[in-house]
Amino acid sequence: MSNEVISELRKDYIYNLMIKGEREDGRAFNQYREITIDTNVIDKAEGSARVKLGDTHVVVGVKIQPGTPFPDTPDQGVIITNLELIPLASPVFEAGPPREDAIELARVTDRGVRESGALDLSKLCITPGEKVWMVFIDVHVLDDGGNIMDASALGAIAALMTAKLPASRFGLGDDSVVPLRDVPVSVTAVEIGGSIMLDPSMDEESIAGTKLTVTSNQAGELSAMQKSGVHPLTTEQINYIVDIAIEKAKEIREKFLVI
Amino acid sequence: MSNEVISELRKDYIYNLMIKGEREDGRAFNQYREITIDTNVIDKAEGSARVKLGDTHVVVGVKIQPGTPFPDTPDQGVIITNLELIPLASPVFEAGPPREDAIELARVTDRGVRESGALDLSKLCITPGEKVWMVFIDVHVLDDGGNIMDASALGAIAALMTAKLPASRFGLGDDSVVPLRDVPVSVTAVEIGGSIMLDPSMDEESIAGTKLTVTSNQAGELSAMQKSGVHPLTTEQINYIVDIAIEKAKEIREKFLVI
Amino acid sequence: MSNEVISELRKDYIYNLMIKGEREDGRAFNQYREITIDTNVIDKAEGSARVKLGDTHVVVGVKIQPGTPFPDTPDQGVIITNLELIPLASPVFEAGPPREDAIELARVTDRGVRESGALDLSKLCITPGEKVWMVFIDVHVLDDGGNIMDASALGAIAALMTAKLPASRFGLGDDSVVPLRDVPVSVTAVEIGGSIMLDPSMDEESIAGTKLTVTSNQAGELSAMQKSGVHPLTTEQINYIVDIAIEKAKEIREKFLVI
Amino acid sequence: MSKPEKLIADGVRLDGRKPDELRPIKIKVGVLNRADGSCYFEFGGNKVIAAVYGPREVHPRHMQKSTSAVVRYRYNMASFSVEERKRPGPDRRSIEVSKVSREALEPVIFQEYFPRSAIDIFVEILQADAGTRTAGINAASIALADAGIPMKSLVSSCAVGKIDDTLVLDLNKDEDNYGQADMPIAMTPEGNITLLQMDGHLSRDEFREALEMAKKGCTAIYEMQKSALMEKYSSQIEGDNNE
Amino acid sequence: MSKPEKLIADGVRLDGRKPDELRPIKIKVGVLNRADGSCYFEFGGNKVIAAVYGPREVHPRHMQKSTSAVVRYRYNMASFSVEERKRPGPDRRSIEVSKVSREALEPVIFQEYFPRSAIDIFVEILQADAGTRTAGINAASIALADAGIPMKSLVSSCAVGKIDDTLVLDLNKDEDNYGQADMPIAMTPEGNITLLQMDGHLSRDEFREALEMAKKGCTAIYEMQKSALMEKYSSQIEGDNNE
Amino acid sequence: MSKPEKLIADGVRLDGRKPDELRPIKIKVGVLNRADGSCYFEFGGNKVIAAVYGPREVHPRHMQKSTSAVVRYRYNMASFSVEERKRPGPDRRSIEVSKVSREALEPVIFQEYFPRSAIDIFVEILQADAGTRTAGINAASIALADAGIPMKSLVSSCAVGKIDDTLVLDLNKDEDNYGQADMPIAMTPEGNITLLQMDGHLSRDEFREALEMAKKGCTAIYEMQKSALMEKYSSQIEGDNNE
Secondary structure (H helix, E strand, C coil): CCHHHCCHHHHHHHHHHHHCCCCCCCCCCCCCCCEEEEECCCCCCCEEEEEEECCEEEEEEEEEEEECCCCCCCCCCEEEEEEECCHHHCCCCCCCCCCHHHHHHHHHHHHHHHHCCCECHHHHEEECCCEEEEEEEEEEEEECCCCHHHHHHHHHHHHHHCCEECCHHHCCCCCEECCECCCCEEEEEEEECCEEEECCCHHHHHHCCEEEEEEECCCCCEEEEEEECCCCECHHHHHHHHHHHHHHHHHHHHHHCCC | CCHHHCCHHHHHHHHHHHHCCCCCCCCCCCCCCCEEEEECCCCCCCEEEEEEECCEEEEEEEEEEEECCCCCCCCCCEEEEEEECCHHHCCCCCCCCCCHHHHHHHHHHHHHHHHCCCECHHHHEEECCCEEEEEEEEEEEEECCCCHHHHHHHHHHHHHHCCEECCHHHCCCCCEECCECCCCEEEEEEEECCEEEECCCHHHHHHCCEEEEEEECCCCCEEEEEEECCCCECHHHHHHHHHHHHHHHHHHHHHHCCC | CCHHHCCHHHHHHHHHHHHCCCCCCCCCCCCCCCEEEEECCCCCCCEEEEEEECCEEEEEEEEEEEECCCCCCCCCCEEEEEEECCHHHCCCCCCCCCCHHHHHHHHHHHHHHHHCCCECHHHHEEECCCEEEEEEEEEEEEECCCCHHHHHHHHHHHHHHCCEECCHHHCCCCCEECCECCCCEEEEEEEECCEEEECCCHHHHHHCCEEEEEEECCCCCEEEEEEECCCCECHHHHHHHHHHHHHHHHHHHHHHCCC | CCCCCCCEECCEECCCCCCCCCCCEEEEECCCCCCCEEEEEEECCEEEEEEEEEEEECCCHHHCCCCCCEEEEEEEECCCCCCCCCCCCCCHHHHHHHHHHHHHHHHHECHHHCCCEEEEEEEEEEECCCCHHHHHHHHHHHHHHHCCCCECCCCEEEEEEEECCEEEECCCHHHHHHCCEEEEEEECCCCCEEEEEEEEEECHHHHHHHHHHHHHHHHHHHHHHHHHHHHHHHHHHHHHHHC | CCCCCCCEECCEECCCCCCCCCCCEEEEECCCCCCCEEEEEEECCEEEEEEEEEEEECCCHHHCCCCCCEEEEEEEECCCCCCCCCCCCCCHHHHHHHHHHHHHHHHHECHHHCCCEEEEEEEEEEECCCCHHHHHHHHHHHHHHHCCCCECCCCEEEEEEEECCEEEECCCHHHHHHCCEEEEEEECCCCCEEEEEEEEEECHHHHHHHHHHHHHHHHHHHHHHHHHHHHHHHHHHHHHHHC | CCCCCCCEECCEECCCCCCCCCCCEEEEECCCCCCCEEEEEEECCEEEEEEEEEEEECCCHHHCCCCCCEEEEEEEECCCCCCCCCCCCCCHHHHHHHHHHHHHHHHHECHHHCCCEEEEEEEEEEECCCCHHHHHHHHHHHHHHHCCCCECCCCEEEEEEEECCEEEECCCHHHHHHCCEEEEEEECCCCCEEEEEEEEEECHHHHHHHHHHHHHHHHHHHHHHHHHHHHHHHHHHHHHHHC
């Protein structure tokens, strides 16, 4: 995606550091950059969060409105996750319909929430077959400093944790909290020249052969995974990433996402 | 928009004339080109008008159909104004979705009608919250000779003045006239090298630094304004334009738009 | 469309053969290539057919679902025919919205079915004004060996002949066969240098000045026609094509489309 | 209008025409200032305007042809041209009509005179009443001549249809809605067919008869097209003499 | 909120402001890492962020101008910025707002310094509360300065409206919904008007008064814009001295 | 089908398979005339066809890479391939599937042999029954070989899922709808994982076990892919000898 914005010299520099077991910002291979999460930053949204993950900056807004259920799940609410890589956030992003990178990020963010069962969709039913709550999770990327994936997933769950069902606005009774029952956390690793690092910076991401995102739940079990990028991974690498991702997710959850 | 179609020589010619207080077609600075308005030119439309303003030629058709009101105005009719700069009308127009020029023209035409209160939207309600009259104002530009803006606005109000609500066709009682209660007129001025001229020709428009459209109502008061173009205007220039625009609108209204 | 993929040498070769009354594959001018039709090839579709016409290969799937009738035909079912020239089928096809060739093929296929009255639309009404059967005929072209037109039309009628109304799946009673009352067959001729040939191969199609498709029904009467391409035809040529097309359609119908 | 009992009675159609009678035609040449050539064409209730630009540069450039001009044709219906408002922009029908209309005119244009150029034909349907594509081709043909595009001949176009088992020339909207067949053609003065479409139901013999009827209609239209161009041309000559 | 009985009483507006009082403004300069210049701007309930990239290469290349930079402006509302979720992507309103906002800023940019280049301005509305276009222009103006784009001056923007027959500065959402007129302007420090739109109902005299009121509002905003830039600049100087 | 009480009983699945058993596979190589390489692949109820064109010129040209071929992959579902008719054209799901499928195959293609070229892979799903992406990758891998594209190895793909708390190979549609987890992978014969996705619920240990089960499935598929290619190759040799 952003291959062009990093010079060959810089690539060599990072690569050589890596061989010595170091990263450009001095982090350990399994160390995240500084995380800041502020919630309720957008009053007009039913839930919202601003996440800063190092230089990466995303705002996630959750809008909730009544709508029609899907025919095959008449008694379940609907989650719709959207992510835009707007040109404000990076010189390499372009205006226009979302491209495959943005679509993949949106869909993996969505699966993290959906497959972990974090949202109890059956509690989002208003009238079976007719009216359910539609939960729109919109991820707005403002600054791409690398690893948008984890920032988006963090923002999505943090925004949901503070979101309200706006029942009173639609004459549907009192407002209530969104029925959350798990707190999934996504952890992304990159493989660079055989080494595995967590939470890649933009430069690291741009020279990585492949990324693996592992989303795990409160029980320390897997909810979603996605390999992205052309370099293959060995079974050992995958198992290693899964192990540290689950641990790291636990750490992040306990530190930033206490209900 | 059409900067490219006018040669440097021609620009100089017009500019030099202007310095002498003259225009290429001999008009006074505050004089309009010849206006011709024919109404009921399209039988299939509920209202229609063909406007010729000098070399500029537009046809406006008004279609009226029942539809659903907007949720926030359940007891009001809906106005939808559309304008296309079709490639038939000028060598510089292109096929495809409307571009910013066409969108601006459509929206300013729309605001002229809407903000003047010309249409009594509450009388366009059929069943509150369920069914209202949708008034589609479609401006079809056939020949761009400059100042499409004023020709469109003239065509829109002239078409509305002759339009009927086609109630009988939809089994909703007898046809009736469209509930009009004002006759807004848009007057556009351009600023060229510090001078102000009304009703720019195509060449004048293409060398003008900026345009100001002023829409005023029967009471001689302002309903809508739009500055378009990159050159700034001084307060004095704006006040001057507002004054002559209101007068000119009165003249045009009395001559061409008698109910 | 595919002018570019055939070399000048090859054009000359075919042209010279044609002057001697021969075709590249040895066929007579009014002879079709080998036809194979397999039906019920897609279990998920309500009806389906795979047609091989020489090197040309299409799969037609018919999906049938309840939907809303058009306002002006409240008691009639709806036919929607779609055809895609997907890039898998030819080096000259491109991804993206269907282009004029694909749209023309789809619309002529549609008219063949529709105008012959093959489908009794009044029997596809479920609740007048509210619910009717929507019959989607989707033509998937897999290999373009020339004369996609006739292969599509054959596939469409063959798929319809085996299609079922899936009433039980929608709680609308028992499944039943689609109400067919005619078997239209399209026959396409090309004009090359004054000669008329049926069922053009890809190379013949690409050098032909014009095509004429004639769809006729069981009674040997005309249901639809379409001239396509820039070369004019004389009255004599047209009458000749109509005559042989009706005969050829009869042959094909009797051999391949027995109800 | 709901389906009338009879569309033709005693050889007279609902609008008073005989079976082989065209609707009234009104032609104005050169009605637009910006276009290189233009024509306003009324054909019964159809009101269409055609404009021609070119030969001119081709954008995007990859559409250029190295040995001839590219001819482009855009048939477009105004939103207000029909009973039910039409959404602006091209739909599948207008894309097909544009294609066959272009192919109806290409054979008479000397495209090889203008390699790497475009000849753009724009046809706007301001009011539609059955037969818009034929009205558009008639208008476009005149607009091409008005633009000075070298042509082998004009092209003329009209339809034949079948109503109440009778072949009739030039269907109007009601006849089209409730008729049994519709067959638009376009033709050069030499009788070469450049457009032929048909839908509905015609026997082989009816088809032959319909084709002959349509050709007569085209011949009549051709005379009107020629007159309209001659009139404009001669008035220009006069104008030149008066100067 | 449904229409309140009065929007202003005893010279005090529903949110407690006086007629000629702006909503609170909060400015942060240089909030983004990737952009060449950026600004976060809170204007009452509006939260907007502007980024500037450039001068940089123009893609697609045919948009290049040979003698000056191309200025592009993309105003975009986040889906969650409004009460009813907005569909992502540009609509007709945002295309118009982008156009007039770009024209509000172009006069102060030395475009001729950067032929064949692009100066891209992106404005994201994270939360909307009436006046988003004016907030966006204020933010963009600072972001341009932050990006080091040579400018003749800043541009400042605010609206004047009419509620209960009274002219008031800087409408909030309720005043906008239930008011009688809204008139956003943008202005250079010298008093040149670079944006002017108006809709609703104003007499000629009200208009003149409104324009003066708006100009005063712009002047006040200009001071805040200047301070915010000075603050960032001086903190940088300090930072440099501390090194 | 509504949710059955049990998806697996006594170690036997509803379709009669054992937990680690693949659905029947049918492979035909070289089924298309126009494509450079092609493969028809049936995988249980899935019917997919893959075509490969290339190396060939890249359009639009700005997508060219100067040091290697561009690999493009278009996964597309026929409208009639599923129970509810699918609207034609790409949707968000198919764009994601295309991306990860391309990335599953790129590692085995010698892209650097063909700078400035494109290798285009088209996969059409004619009938879908869970596992379409894995069927598509298997088909595409063979089509690449059939097209003579130089490859390090084939790629094989299948999924492991969890139903009734039991890990099973290669979910069918009902198992997918009512199961607890689905994990498609793709693998080279050397065991390198080129695609890995997962959703649902798996413990760490289940994941490890699932990965091993999937690898066994891929190995079995690899043998079938090889046989299909060998068969075509040897029949060609025979054909050549007979000439």
